[in-house]
Amino acid sequence: QSVLTQPPSVSAAPGQKVTISCSGTSSNIGNNYVSWYQQLPGTAPKLLIYDNNKRPSGIPDRFSGSKSGTSATLGITGLQTGDEADYYCGTWDSSLSAGVFGGGTKLTVL
């Protein structure tokens, strides 16, 4: 059981938009920055979004992040087959004094 809650899977057609939610509490998302990671099959995770809505250099603006209260959302527009991956949210939990991840969401581009 992960501290952060994500839907197990989402799907959409190429070119469409999809959103992935990440729900937490005041001890984690509510009072800390959220980051998002993309894990392509058989590879290490890669940072996609940090500080709720910032993109590292090289990440296309098709990827966006937002946060409201104790929830965060990852948005992906103009879906491509290459976006098929597992996506994880992460943050710090002030009560645990440790980092936490969501359970991950598998994106299928139909």
Add this chain to the structure above:
Amino acid sequence: EVQLEQSGTEVKKSGESLKISCQGSGYSFTNYWIGWVRQMPGKGLEWMGIIYPGDSDIKYSPSFQGQVTISADKSISTAYLQWGSLTASDTAMYYCARQTGYGLFDNWGQGTLVTVSS
């Protein structure tokens, strides 16, 4: 360029000990926390703990406290994850990653696969 190079695949038996490594390069190793993340087969990411090589300050997830030992040797820019007695449930891919903010990992190693047979 920041790089984290992890040690290779390990195949061990239950009860054996193990120490895997993660060598950082391309940045000041002592100025950033390094973390370890577990991914069991077909499962999600689990935050295990972090170490600050500058002073060896360590924070463990409550789930992993007492189960593993995190350490670092700043003279060779290397962090370690260690088990005293492996069990089959330790079978997983282990990633190291550089932390640049609370809970934020900006660069990841390629992963070390650990397989423990009973």
